[in-house]
Amino acid sequence: MAQVTVTLDADIAIEAMLLAGTKSPQDAVELIVRDFLARGHRTEARTGDAADGQRVTNPKPIVQEG
Known part of the structure; x- marks a missing residue:
């Protein structure tokens, strides 16, 4: 897997370490x-994508006149 180096402000790195419960900022x-x-993947799985909205939409009932 490729490695990427990211530079963060020290305050952000410390806060990330506290939230994650780790001793290493990386x-x-x-x-x-x-x-x-x-x-994000779980949200996509639950909500689907924009095309899914058309698939699950109930068609409008035909109103009979007369």
Whole structure:
């Protein structure tokens, strides 16, 4: 897997470490990003995409006149 170097403000890195419960800023950022991506995938799975809205929409009933 490719490695990427990201520069963060020290305050952000410390806050990320506290939220993630890690002692390494690199581990903290990796865990937070992985969680963010997983949450996005779960949301997409639950809501679907824009094309799914047309598939599940009930057609309007035909009103009979007369």
